[in-house]
Amino acid sequence: MHKVKQGECLASIAAKYGFGDGKIIYQHPQNAELRKMRPSPHLLYPGDEVFVPEKKLKTVTVKMGQELRIRVKVPTRKIQLDILDESDRPLANADWLIEGDGLEARGKTNGNGRVEAEVPATTSWLTLQVDKFVYHLELGELDPMEKVPDSGLSGLRGRLSNLGYEPGPEEPEMTAQTRVALSAFQRDHGLEATGEPEQQTLDKLKEVHGC
Template sequence: MGRRHRVLAGDTLASIAREYGFRDWARIWAHPDNADLRAKRRSPDLLTPGDEVFVPFREPTWRTYTPNAVHTFVLAEQRRTLHLVLLRPDGSPHAGCRYVLQVGQEQFEAHVPTSGNIVHELATDNDAGTLEIWLHPGTERPATFELKIGHLVGVEEPLGRQARLANLGFYRGPLDGVEDTEDSRTAARAFARRHDVEPTDHTALWVRLEEVHGC
Protein backbone atom coordinates (compact mmCIF):
# COMPACT_ATOMS: atom_id res chain seq x y z
CA MET A 1 0.00 0.00 0.00
CA GLY A 2 1.18 3.50 -0.75
CA ARG A 3 0.73 6.46 -3.05
CA ARG A 4 2.31 7.78 -6.24
CA HIS A 5 4.26 11.02 -6.23
CA ARG A 6 4.50 12.91 -9.52
CA VAL A 7 7.97 14.44 -9.79
CA LEU A 8 8.27 18.22 -10.08
CA ALA A 9 11.33 20.25 -11.10
CA GLY A 10 13.91 20.07 -8.33
CA ASP A 11 12.59 16.85 -6.79
CA THR A 12 15.12 14.21 -5.77
CA LEU A 13 14.58 11.00 -3.84
CA ALA A 14 16.02 12.75 -0.77
CA SER A 15 13.51 15.60 -0.93
CA ILE A 16 10.61 13.23 -1.66
CA ALA A 17 11.60 11.04 1.30
CA ARG A 18 11.68 14.10 3.53
CA GLU A 19 8.22 15.18 2.35
CA TYR A 20 6.71 11.82 3.27
CA GLY A 21 8.57 11.38 6.55
CA PHE A 22 11.19 8.81 5.49
CA ARG A 23 14.66 9.14 6.97
CA ASP A 24 16.19 6.87 4.31
CA TRP A 25 15.33 7.57 0.67
CA ALA A 26 16.79 4.18 -0.32
CA ARG A 27 13.71 2.45 1.14
CA ILE A 28 11.58 4.22 -1.46
CA TRP A 29 14.02 3.72 -4.35
CA ALA A 30 14.38 -0.02 -3.65
CA HIS A 31 10.63 -0.70 -3.53
CA PRO A 32 9.54 -3.28 -6.15
CA ASP A 33 6.94 -0.87 -7.53
CA ASN A 34 9.78 1.47 -8.55
CA ALA A 35 11.62 -1.16 -10.62
CA ASP A 36 10.61 0.41 -13.94
CA LEU A 37 11.69 3.85 -12.72
CA ARG A 38 15.08 2.50 -11.61
CA ALA A 39 15.61 0.92 -15.02
CA LYS A 40 14.63 4.15 -16.77
CA ARG A 41 16.54 6.72 -14.70
CA ARG A 42 19.36 4.64 -13.15
CA SER A 43 20.12 7.33 -10.56
CA PRO A 44 17.74 8.67 -7.87
CA ASP A 45 19.35 12.09 -8.37
CA LEU A 46 18.29 12.33 -12.02
CA LEU A 47 14.51 12.23 -11.80
CA THR A 48 12.61 14.08 -14.53
CA PRO A 49 9.43 16.16 -14.08
CA GLY A 50 6.48 13.91 -14.84
CA ASP A 51 8.11 10.74 -13.48
CA GLU A 52 6.03 8.85 -10.93
CA VAL A 53 7.63 7.53 -7.74
CA PHE A 54 5.78 4.96 -5.64
CA VAL A 55 5.98 5.93 -1.97
CA PRO A 56 4.92 3.13 0.42
CA PHE A 57 3.06 3.90 3.60
CA ARG A 58 5.38 4.01 6.57
CA GLU A 59 5.14 1.20 9.07
CA PRO A 60 4.78 2.49 12.66
CA THR A 61 7.71 1.76 14.95
CA TRP A 62 6.89 0.70 18.48
CA ARG A 63 9.14 1.14 21.51
CA THR A 64 8.67 0.21 25.17
CA TYR A 65 9.52 2.78 27.83
CA THR A 66 9.24 3.13 31.58
CA PRO A 67 6.32 5.34 32.71
CA ASN A 68 6.82 8.42 34.89
CA ALA A 69 10.26 9.06 33.45
CA VAL A 70 11.89 11.45 30.99
CA HIS A 71 12.92 9.96 27.66
CA THR A 72 15.06 11.73 25.07
CA PHE A 73 14.53 11.23 21.34
CA VAL A 74 17.14 12.35 18.82
CA LEU A 75 16.09 12.64 15.18
CA ALA A 76 19.04 12.66 12.80
CA GLU A 77 18.95 15.47 10.25
CA GLN A 78 18.65 14.37 6.65
CA ARG A 79 21.58 15.47 4.50
CA ARG A 80 22.57 15.14 0.86
CA THR A 81 25.88 15.51 -0.93
CA LEU A 82 26.66 18.29 -3.40
CA HIS A 83 29.67 17.46 -5.58
CA LEU A 84 31.04 20.09 -7.95
CA VAL A 85 34.10 19.92 -10.21
CA LEU A 86 35.61 23.32 -11.05
CA LEU A 87 37.70 23.30 -14.23
CA ARG A 88 39.23 25.88 -16.56
CA PRO A 89 38.42 25.83 -20.29
CA ASP A 90 41.57 23.77 -20.92
CA GLY A 91 40.35 21.10 -18.47
CA SER A 92 42.77 21.91 -15.65
CA PRO A 93 41.29 22.39 -12.16
CA HIS A 94 40.83 25.79 -10.53
CA ALA A 95 43.20 24.60 -7.80
CA GLY A 96 43.89 27.06 -4.99
CA CYS A 97 41.10 29.47 -5.89
CA ARG A 98 39.03 30.77 -3.00
CA TYR A 99 35.31 30.04 -3.14
CA VAL A 100 32.17 30.68 -1.09
CA LEU A 101 29.18 28.36 -1.43
CA GLN A 102 25.84 29.59 -0.03
CA VAL A 103 22.82 27.27 0.11
CA GLY A 104 19.94 28.41 2.29
CA GLN A 105 21.34 29.30 5.69
CA GLU A 106 24.47 27.21 5.16
CA GLN A 107 27.70 28.81 3.97
CA PHE A 108 30.97 27.11 3.14
CA GLU A 109 34.21 28.97 2.45
CA ALA A 110 37.44 27.28 1.40
CA HIS A 111 39.95 26.93 -1.43
CA VAL A 112 39.56 24.57 -4.37
CA PRO A 113 41.76 21.48 -3.86
CA THR A 114 44.22 20.29 -6.48
CA SER A 115 41.65 17.85 -7.88
CA GLY A 116 39.14 20.62 -8.57
CA ASN A 117 36.50 18.69 -6.62
CA ILE A 118 34.49 20.37 -3.87
CA VAL A 119 32.09 18.24 -1.84
CA HIS A 120 29.70 19.43 0.87
CA GLU A 121 26.86 17.88 2.85
CA LEU A 122 23.65 19.94 2.64
CA ALA A 123 20.18 19.92 4.12
CA THR A 124 17.51 18.48 1.83
CA ASP A 125 15.14 21.47 2.04
CA ASN A 126 16.95 23.83 -0.37
CA ASP A 127 17.25 23.44 -4.13
CA ALA A 128 19.03 26.69 -4.99
CA GLY A 129 22.28 28.36 -4.04
CA THR A 130 25.17 30.52 -5.23
CA LEU A 131 28.82 29.79 -5.79
CA GLU A 132 31.35 32.63 -5.78
CA ILE A 133 34.87 31.83 -6.94
CA TRP A 134 37.89 34.12 -7.19
CA LEU A 135 39.45 32.88 -10.42
CA HIS A 136 42.79 34.71 -10.22
CA PRO A 137 45.08 35.80 -7.36
CA GLY A 138 44.40 39.38 -6.32
CA THR A 139 40.97 39.44 -7.97
CA GLU A 140 38.57 41.58 -5.96
CA ARG A 141 35.33 40.50 -7.58
CA PRO A 142 34.43 36.83 -7.81
CA ALA A 143 32.70 35.04 -10.64
CA THR A 144 29.21 34.15 -9.44
CA PHE A 145 27.20 31.10 -10.45
CA GLU A 146 23.56 30.41 -9.62
CA LEU A 147 23.03 26.77 -8.68
CA LYS A 148 19.81 24.79 -9.20
CA ILE A 149 20.35 21.76 -7.00
CA GLY A 150 18.45 18.63 -7.94
CA HIS A 151 17.19 20.04 -11.25
CA LEU A 152 19.54 18.07 -13.54
CA VAL A 153 17.68 15.41 -15.52
CA GLY A 154 19.04 12.36 -17.32
CA VAL A 155 21.20 12.62 -20.43
CA GLU A 156 18.50 10.74 -22.35
CA GLU A 157 16.37 13.91 -22.12
CA PRO A 158 17.08 16.91 -24.42
CA LEU A 159 17.12 19.24 -21.42
CA GLY A 160 19.63 16.98 -19.69
CA ARG A 161 21.97 17.16 -22.67
CA GLN A 162 21.61 20.93 -22.90
CA ALA A 163 22.35 21.37 -19.20
CA ARG A 164 25.47 19.21 -19.34
CA LEU A 165 26.81 21.03 -22.41
CA ALA A 166 26.14 24.33 -20.62
CA ASN A 167 27.88 23.18 -17.43
CA LEU A 168 30.91 22.16 -19.51
CA GLY A 169 31.04 25.55 -21.24
CA PHE A 170 29.93 24.46 -24.73
CA TYR A 171 26.34 25.73 -24.74
CA ARG A 172 25.32 29.33 -24.09
CA GLY A 173 21.67 29.32 -25.16
CA PRO A 174 18.48 29.00 -23.11
CA LEU A 175 17.86 25.78 -21.17
CA ASP A 176 14.55 24.98 -22.84
CA GLY A 177 15.03 21.42 -24.07
CA VAL A 178 14.87 22.50 -27.74
CA GLU A 179 17.81 20.94 -29.58
CA ASP A 180 16.87 21.87 -33.14
CA THR A 181 18.69 25.20 -32.93
CA GLU A 182 22.05 26.41 -34.20
CA ASP A 183 23.29 27.00 -30.63
CA SER A 184 22.55 23.39 -29.66
CA ARG A 185 24.05 21.92 -32.83
CA THR A 186 27.18 24.07 -32.50
CA ALA A 187 27.62 23.02 -28.87
CA ALA A 188 27.25 19.32 -29.70
CA ARG A 189 29.77 19.56 -32.56
CA ALA A 190 32.27 21.43 -30.38
CA PHE A 191 31.98 18.81 -27.66
CA ALA A 192 32.40 16.01 -30.21
CA ARG A 193 35.58 17.60 -31.61
CA ARG A 194 37.06 18.16 -28.15
CA HIS A 195 36.45 14.56 -27.08
CA ASP A 196 37.07 12.81 -30.41
CA VAL A 197 33.53 11.50 -30.92
CA GLU A 198 31.68 11.26 -34.23
CA PRO A 199 29.04 14.04 -33.98
CA THR A 200 26.48 12.06 -35.96
CA ASP A 201 26.74 9.04 -33.63
CA HIS A 202 24.32 10.39 -31.05
CA THR A 203 24.41 7.31 -28.83
CA ALA A 204 28.20 7.46 -28.43
CA LEU A 205 28.09 11.24 -28.15
CA TRP A 206 25.64 11.30 -25.25
CA VAL A 207 27.39 8.43 -23.47
CA ARG A 208 30.64 10.40 -23.66
CA LEU A 209 28.86 13.56 -22.52
CA GLU A 210 27.61 11.79 -19.41
CA GLU A 211 31.10 10.41 -18.71
CA VAL A 212 32.82 13.78 -19.05
CA HIS A 213 30.17 15.58 -17.01
CA GLY A 214 30.40 13.00 -14.24
CA CYS A 215 26.74 12.01 -14.17
Protein backbone atom coordinates in the same frame (compact mmCIF):
# COMPACT_ATOMS: atom_id res chain seq x y z
CA MET B 1 2.22 7.11 -5.79
CA HIS B 2 4.28 10.29 -6.05
CA LYS B 3 4.55 12.04 -9.41
CA VAL B 4 7.95 13.71 -9.78
CA LYS B 5 8.09 17.48 -10.24
CA GLN B 6 10.94 19.45 -11.79
CA GLY B 7 13.81 19.80 -9.32
CA GLU B 8 12.99 16.71 -7.26
CA CYS B 9 15.28 13.77 -6.56
CA LEU B 10 14.89 10.74 -4.29
CA ALA B 11 16.49 12.59 -1.37
CA SER B 12 14.02 15.49 -1.54
CA ILE B 13 11.07 13.12 -2.02
CA ALA B 14 12.20 11.11 1.01
CA ALA B 15 12.40 14.29 3.09
CA LYS B 16 8.89 15.30 2.01
CA TYR B 17 7.43 12.02 3.29
CA GLY B 18 9.48 11.87 6.48
CA PHE B 19 12.12 9.31 5.46
CA GLY B 20 15.73 9.85 6.48
CA ASP B 21 17.15 8.03 3.46
CA GLY B 22 15.91 8.00 -0.14
CA LYS B 23 17.30 4.47 -0.62
CA ILE B 24 14.38 3.11 1.43
CA ILE B 25 12.02 4.37 -1.26
CA TYR B 26 14.24 3.70 -4.29
CA GLN B 27 14.97 0.08 -3.32
CA HIS B 28 11.34 -0.79 -2.56
CA PRO B 29 10.15 -3.76 -4.70
CA GLN B 30 7.33 -1.66 -6.16
CA ASN B 31 9.93 0.72 -7.63
CA ALA B 32 11.66 -2.02 -9.66
CA GLU B 33 10.50 -0.51 -12.97
CA LEU B 34 11.65 2.94 -11.86
CA ARG B 35 15.13 1.56 -11.13
CA LYS B 36 15.29 0.03 -14.61
CA MET B 37 14.29 3.32 -16.20
CA ARG B 38 16.34 5.56 -13.87
CA PRO B 39 19.56 3.75 -12.83
CA SER B 40 20.55 6.82 -10.80
CA PRO B 41 18.18 7.96 -8.03
CA HIS B 42 19.63 11.45 -8.47
CA LEU B 43 18.29 11.82 -12.02
CA LEU B 44 14.52 11.75 -12.25
CA TYR B 45 12.29 13.26 -14.93
CA PRO B 46 9.12 15.29 -14.31
CA GLY B 47 6.19 12.90 -14.52
CA ASP B 48 8.10 9.83 -13.31
CA GLU B 49 6.05 7.90 -10.77
CA VAL B 50 7.64 6.84 -7.48
CA PHE B 51 5.96 4.46 -5.05
CA VAL B 52 6.28 5.77 -1.49
CA PRO B 53 5.73 3.09 1.18
CA GLU B 54 3.76 3.82 4.31
CA LYS B 55 5.90 5.37 7.00
CA LYS B 56 6.34 3.19 10.06
CA LEU B 57 6.06 5.41 13.11
CA LYS B 58 8.13 4.69 16.19
CA THR B 59 6.55 4.77 19.62
CA VAL B 60 8.60 6.21 22.46
CA THR B 61 7.48 5.80 26.07
CA VAL B 62 8.45 8.65 28.38
CA LYS B 63 7.88 8.85 32.12
CA MET B 64 6.60 12.04 33.68
CA GLY B 65 9.51 14.31 34.52
CA GLN B 66 11.94 12.23 32.50
CA GLU B 67 14.41 13.97 30.19
CA LEU B 68 14.84 12.14 26.90
CA ARG B 69 17.25 12.81 24.06
CA ILE B 70 16.17 11.64 20.60
CA ARG B 71 18.47 11.60 17.60
CA VAL B 72 16.87 11.95 14.17
CA LYS B 73 18.47 11.61 10.75
CA VAL B 74 18.06 14.70 8.60
CA PRO B 75 17.94 13.79 4.88
CA THR B 76 20.77 15.35 2.90
CA ARG B 77 22.02 15.41 -0.66
CA LYS B 78 25.65 15.54 -1.69
CA ILE B 79 27.06 18.28 -3.89
CA GLN B 80 30.15 17.31 -5.87
CA LEU B 81 31.55 19.73 -8.45
CA ASP B 82 34.89 19.91 -10.27
CA ILE B 83 35.87 23.55 -10.86
CA LEU B 84 38.14 24.44 -13.79
CA ASP B 85 39.77 27.78 -14.62
CA GLU B 86 39.67 29.57 -17.99
CA SER B 87 42.34 27.19 -19.32
CA ASP B 88 40.38 24.09 -18.25
CA ARG B 89 42.84 23.36 -15.45
CA PRO B 90 41.55 22.26 -12.02
CA LEU B 91 41.19 25.13 -9.58
CA ALA B 92 43.08 23.28 -6.85
CA ASN B 93 43.31 24.22 -3.16
CA ALA B 94 41.02 27.22 -3.59
CA ASP B 95 38.72 28.54 -0.87
CA TRP B 96 35.03 28.00 -1.55
CA LEU B 97 31.86 29.35 0.04
CA ILE B 98 28.35 27.97 -0.35
CA GLU B 99 25.40 30.14 0.68
CA GLY B 100 21.65 30.15 0.23
CA ASP B 101 18.40 28.64 1.45
CA GLY B 102 19.50 29.16 5.07
CA LEU B 103 22.84 27.41 4.58
CA GLU B 104 26.45 28.56 4.79
CA ALA B 105 29.43 26.23 4.34
CA ARG B 106 33.12 26.76 3.64
CA GLY B 107 36.04 24.64 2.56
CA LYS B 108 38.88 24.17 0.09
CA THR B 109 38.89 22.39 -3.26
CA ASN B 110 41.07 19.30 -3.48
CA GLY B 111 43.88 18.75 -5.97
CA ASN B 112 41.34 18.10 -8.73
CA GLY B 113 39.45 21.32 -8.05
CA ARG B 114 36.60 19.40 -6.43
CA VAL B 115 34.01 20.92 -4.12
CA GLU B 116 32.18 18.44 -1.89
CA ALA B 117 29.45 19.34 0.60
CA GLU B 118 26.39 17.83 2.24
CA VAL B 119 23.29 20.03 2.14
CA PRO B 120 19.70 19.48 3.35
CA ALA B 121 17.72 17.38 0.86
CA THR B 122 15.07 20.09 0.55
CA THR B 123 17.61 22.70 -0.63
CA SER B 124 16.65 23.89 -4.11
CA TRP B 125 19.23 26.59 -4.86
CA LEU B 126 22.65 27.75 -3.70
CA THR B 127 25.35 30.24 -4.59
CA LEU B 128 28.87 28.85 -4.84
CA GLN B 129 31.92 31.11 -4.83
CA VAL B 130 35.30 29.59 -5.66
CA ASP B 131 38.16 32.07 -5.82
CA LYS B 132 36.88 34.81 -8.19
CA PHE B 133 34.24 32.59 -9.80
CA VAL B 134 30.59 32.69 -8.68
CA TYR B 135 28.00 30.09 -9.70
CA HIS B 136 24.25 29.89 -9.14
CA LEU B 137 23.31 26.26 -8.48
CA GLU B 138 19.79 24.95 -9.12
CA LEU B 139 19.75 21.56 -7.43
CA GLY B 140 17.82 18.72 -9.03
CA GLU B 141 17.23 20.58 -12.30
CA LEU B 142 19.39 18.32 -14.49
CA ASP B 143 17.27 15.88 -16.53
CA PRO B 144 18.14 12.38 -17.78
CA MET B 145 18.94 11.93 -21.47
CA GLU B 146 17.40 8.47 -21.88
CA LYS B 147 13.79 7.28 -21.83
CA VAL B 148 12.32 10.77 -21.69
CA PRO B 149 9.59 12.32 -23.87
CA ASP B 150 11.75 15.23 -25.07
CA SER B 151 14.32 12.87 -26.66
CA GLY B 152 16.87 13.95 -24.06
CA LEU B 153 17.18 17.53 -25.31
CA SER B 154 16.75 19.20 -21.91
CA GLY B 155 19.38 16.90 -20.39
CA LEU B 156 21.69 17.48 -23.34
CA ARG B 157 21.43 21.27 -23.08
CA GLY B 158 21.83 21.16 -19.31
CA ARG B 159 25.09 19.23 -19.50
CA LEU B 160 26.50 21.35 -22.32
CA SER B 161 25.67 24.50 -20.37
CA ASN B 162 27.28 23.18 -17.18
CA LEU B 163 30.46 22.44 -19.15
CA GLY B 164 30.68 26.02 -20.43
CA TYR B 165 29.13 25.62 -23.88
CA GLU B 166 26.15 27.75 -24.93
CA PRO B 167 23.35 25.51 -26.24
CA GLY B 168 20.71 28.23 -26.12
CA PRO B 169 17.30 28.32 -24.43
CA GLU B 170 15.02 25.34 -23.98
CA GLU B 171 13.15 24.52 -27.18
CA PRO B 172 11.10 21.44 -28.11
CA GLU B 173 13.35 20.81 -31.13
CA MET B 174 17.08 20.70 -31.78
CA THR B 175 18.16 24.26 -32.66
CA ALA B 176 21.07 25.61 -34.68
CA GLN B 177 22.64 27.04 -31.52
CA THR B 178 22.46 23.68 -29.77
CA ARG B 179 24.09 22.00 -32.79
CA VAL B 180 26.92 24.56 -32.74
CA ALA B 181 27.50 23.95 -29.02
CA LEU B 182 27.39 20.18 -29.50
CA SER B 183 29.82 20.39 -32.43
CA ALA B 184 32.24 22.38 -30.25
CA PHE B 185 32.00 19.72 -27.54
CA GLN B 186 32.64 16.98 -30.10
CA ARG B 187 35.73 18.75 -31.47
CA ASP B 188 37.09 19.35 -27.97
CA HIS B 189 36.85 15.63 -27.18
CA GLY B 190 38.15 14.06 -30.37
CA LEU B 191 34.79 13.21 -31.92
CA GLU B 192 33.54 13.96 -35.41
CA ALA B 193 31.86 17.37 -35.23
CA THR B 194 28.47 16.42 -36.68
CA GLY B 195 26.34 18.43 -34.28
CA GLU B 196 24.17 15.34 -33.90
CA PRO B 197 23.53 13.65 -30.53
CA GLU B 198 24.52 10.12 -31.55
CA GLN B 199 25.17 7.56 -28.81
CA GLN B 200 28.96 7.95 -28.81
CA THR B 201 28.58 11.67 -28.21
CA LEU B 202 25.99 11.17 -25.45
CA ASP B 203 28.23 8.63 -23.71
CA LYS B 204 31.19 11.03 -23.85
CA LEU B 205 29.02 13.90 -22.61
CA LYS B 206 27.92 11.86 -19.57
CA GLU B 207 31.52 10.79 -18.94
CA VAL B 208 32.90 14.33 -19.06
CA HIS B 209 30.00 15.83 -17.11
CA GLY B 210 30.04 13.08 -14.50
CA CYS B 211 26.47 11.86 -14.91
